[in-house]
Amino acid sequence: MESSNPTLNQRTFDGAHVGVGEQAMTIQGTVNKTFILLAVLIATAMWSWSKASDPASTGLLGMVFLVSMIAGLILALATSFKPKWSPVTAPLYAGCEGLLLGVLSAYFEMRYHGIVIQAVGLTFAVTFFMLMGYKSGFLQATPGLRKGLMIAMGGLCLFYMIVWIASFFGIHQPGFINGGGPLGVVFSLFVVGIASMSLILDFDMIEQGSRQGCEKYMEWYGAFALMVTLIWLYIEILRLLSKVSRRD
Numbered sequence: 001m002e003s004s005n006p007t008l009n010q011r012t013f014d015g016a017h018v019g020v021g022e023q024a025m026t027i028q029g030t031v032n033k034t035f036i037l038l039a040v041l042i043a044t045a046m047w048s049w050s051k052a053s054d055p056a057s058t059g060l061l062g063m064v065f066l067v068s069m070i071a072g073l074i075l076a077l078a079t080s081f082k083p084k085w086s087p088v089t090a091p092l093y094a095g096c097e098g099l100l101l102g103v104l105s106a107y108f109e110m111r112y113h114g115i116v117i118q119a120v121g122l123t124f125a126v127t128f129f130m131l132m133g134y135k136s137g138f139l140q141a142t143p144g145l146r147k148g149l150m151i152a153m154g155g156l157c158l159f160y161m162i163v164w165i166a167s168f169f170g171i172h173q174p175g176f177i178n179g180g181g182p183l184g185v186v187f188s189l190f191v192v193g194i195a196s197m198s199l200i201l202d203f204d205m206i207e208q209g210s211r212q213g214c215e216k217y218m219e220w221y222g223a224f225a226l227m228v229t230l231i232w233l234y235i236e237i238l239r240l241l242s243k244v245s246r247r248d
Contacts, residue, residue: 025214025222030206033090033223040091041098041227048102052110065103072096079224086220093224097231108238112245119238126192126233130199141204149201152194178239180246188240195233202226 048064051057075093079086105116133139163173176183206222 023216025210025216025218027207027210029216029219030210030222030226033219034226037090037094037223037227040094041101041231044095044098045102045105048099049106052103052106061103061106064099068096068099068103072100076228079221083221084217086224087217090220090224090227094227097227101231101234104235105238108242112242115238115241115245118241119234122237122241123230123234126196126237127199127230130196131203134200134203139200141201145197146201149194149197153198156191156194178243180243185240185243188236188243192233192236192240195229195236198229199226199233202229 048061051061051064072093075089075096079089079093082089105119108119109116130139134141163177167173175181176187178184202222202225206226209218209222
């Protein structure tokens with residue numbers, strides 16, 4: 001059973017089962033680790049956010065943004081390839097992403113007052129709805145959903161890659177990617193939908209990991225994988241709200 005989140009799929013859990021007398025992964029343990037990572041992310045985000053109001057910190061914030069983006073990517077890749085490192089790399093990743101999101105959120109807030117609290121609220125609301133839908137059985141990680149999301153995410157990644165490569169040849173990206181027109185809003189809604197549905201597959205894989213008796217460190221890895229999806233969802237909601245604000 002595959003998750004659309006590239007950091008969380010069945011291969012991740014293969015070979016991660018506990019031996020006799022060892023502690024196993026639990027859902028509650030994964031939830032606790034997720035809250036720890038959220039606390040780390042919020043703390044570092046608040047620090048970089050607080051610096052955004054100081055004009056003298058402009059250069060520092062630019063460096064923080066670049067360094068945290070690169071470090072976060074490296075830590076994400078390291079954690080994906082070496083899940084056993086997740087008790088250390090997952091909190092570091094959350095810290096880097098917090099710094100990044102603090103700067104990014106401050107930029108959007110300066111342009112669209114009140115947008116950040118809306119984006120945070122919607123992110124948690126969507127996550128809660130997806131979790132309740134999954135727990136009630138209304139939303140299920142069916143093979144069709146997995147296949148559809150994998151195709152959608154693969155197509156989206158390919159599209160972004162083509163746009164990125166084309167930019168090196170002086171070809172401007174399509175206006176709807178960041179534009180506030182109807183097509184731009186629909187595109188953002190589509191991406192937000194993919195990120196939202198990815199949570200269902202992540203919940204399912206974490207539940208399966210606990211059922212299979214995976215090693216305790218997989219709680220950190222499961223929490224890390226959820227953070228990847230939540231951060232992606234927040235950023236896409238932030239972009240969607242900015243597009244809607246431009247239309248007002």
